[in-house]
Amino acid sequence: MDKEKLKEMIKQIYALTDNGKNLPPPTLEIVELGETKYLNERGYEDIETTLLLAEAGLYDNPTHGQNIRKMHDLEHITTDSEGYLYFKDKFVSRRSGDFETIFGKRKLEQLQSKCLFLERCKIGVTSFNVQFPFEFMKDAYNRDMFLDLDKLTRGKSIIFSHITIDGESTESHGYFMSGHIPEKVVKYNEHQLAFNQLYPENTHCTATVNEYVFNNGGHTPQDATQKELRQIELAFDALCNRCVLHKSNSAEYSWEISPEDTEDAEDDEEMEM
Numbered sequence: 247m248d249k250e251k252l253k254e255m256i257k258q259i260y261a262l263t264d265n266g267k268n269l270p271p272p273t274l275e276i277v278e279l280g281e282t283k284y285l286n287e288r289g290y291e292d293i294e295t296t297l298l299l300a301e302a303g304l305y306d307n308p309t310h311g312q313n314i315r316k317m318h319d320l321e322h323i324t325t326d327s328e329g330y331l332y333f334k335d336k337f338v339s340r341r342s343g344d345f346e347t348i349f350g351k352r353k354l355e356q357l358q359s360k361c362l363f364l365e366r367c368k369i370g371v372t373s374f375n376v377q378f379p380f381e382f383m384k385d386a387y388n389r390d391m392f393l394d395l396d397k398l399t400r401g402k403s404i405i406f407s408h409i410t411i412d413g414e415s416t417e418s419h420g421y422f423m424s425g426h427i428p429e430k431v432v433k434y435n436e437h438q439l440a441f442n443q444l445y446p447e448n449t450h451c452t453a454t455v456n457e458y459v460f461n462n463g464g465h466t467p468q469d470a471t472q473k474e475l476r477q478i479e480l481a482f483d484a485l486c487n488r489c490v491l492h493k494s495n496s497a498e499y500s501w502e503i504s505p506e507d508t509e510d511a512e513d514d515e516e517m518e519m
Contacts, residue, residue: 249283252290255297256280262300268308269296271330271337271373278374318351323358333361338376347440349419352479359480363387388484395460395481398474402464405494406478407457411441413448413503422479425469427455429499442503451503457495460485 259277263269266277276292279285285293299305313327324332329341331354339357344350360380361371367383369375380387407427412418421437432438432453441451459467460478470478478485485491 252280252285252293255293259293259297259300262297263305267311267335268305270305270308270310271340274337275373278372282374284374284378317345317354320351320354320358322361323354331357333358333371336371338371338373344444347444348436349421349440349444352421355476356480359391360387363390366390384483388481388487391477391481392484392488395474395477395485396462398477399460399462401462403459403461403467404464404470404474404478405457405459405467406470406475407455408482409437409453409455411438411451411453413441413445413451416445416448422470422475422482424471424475426457426495429497432499433501449503450500452498452500455495455497455499456493458485459492459494460490461492462490 256277259269260266266274269277273292273296276285276289277296279289280293310328310330311326311332314324314332315326317323317325317331322334324335325341325345326332330337331339331341331345338361345354357376360376363383364371364375364380367386405425407423407425408420409423409427409432410418410420411432419437419441423431423435432455438451438453442448461467
């Protein structure tokens with residue numbers, strides 16, 4: 247593989263495709279891999295093909311990037327009609343699964359947080375950088391998230407609950423709520439209703455509730471605010487690794503889900519619309 251030739255081909259591709267904006271996201275991912283030298287021979291051949299197609303004007307009228315809309319009203323995060331995700335108009339990920347649900351919103355908040363972190367580190371926000379090098383930056387990212395939480399909660403201790411829900415043969419989902427969470431709230435909050443809709447065939451559910459206190463100087467713990475909850479989610483790994491959490495309570499609830507539970511959730515959604 248001729249590295250100098252590869253570098254020149256990528257430079258030409260960007261020049262012919264409005265700095266890569268006209269490239270379909272899967273093709274752009276390969277070009278970005280070439281920039282970071284994470285290419286095999288097959289990838290090198292793909293770059294050669296991409297350059298030929300760019301020179302032929304194939305990418306002059308891209309179909310991606312149409313009908314752009316914001317996701318969950320999150321700043322800088324948008325999607326298009328083909329299901330690609332963008333940060334400040336730069337392609338960063340493929341949309342999949344349940345991004346329209348409340349669980350999807352949490353995933354997008356994490357994606358947004360990673361992109362903003364890369365910006366602060368003066369690292370280019372690309373799909374490659376968001377997915378791969380981030381593994382090598384995890385410790386620095388966790389430290390940043392912890393420091394942001396420390397600023398929010400300075401001088402007080404907060405209490406929150408981490409709830410994990412799953413059913414037979416379904417993907418488990420975790421979320422955070424403020425303060426102590428009774429069984430009734432666990433069974434009927436918006437996260438559980440969204441879970442019922444995601445897995446309508448599921449007939450049994452189990453929820454594990456772990457209640458934590460983050461002691462940050464205050465004597466009497468206060469229920470976490472919504473802003474603090476969002477930051478807790480981003481900083482949770484760091485909180486666990488730093489041993490600054492005290493588990494104050496733990497409980498497990500199991501129950502059967504009737505078809506009416508899912509139907510009620512759908513009815514509620516229709517009424518909101």
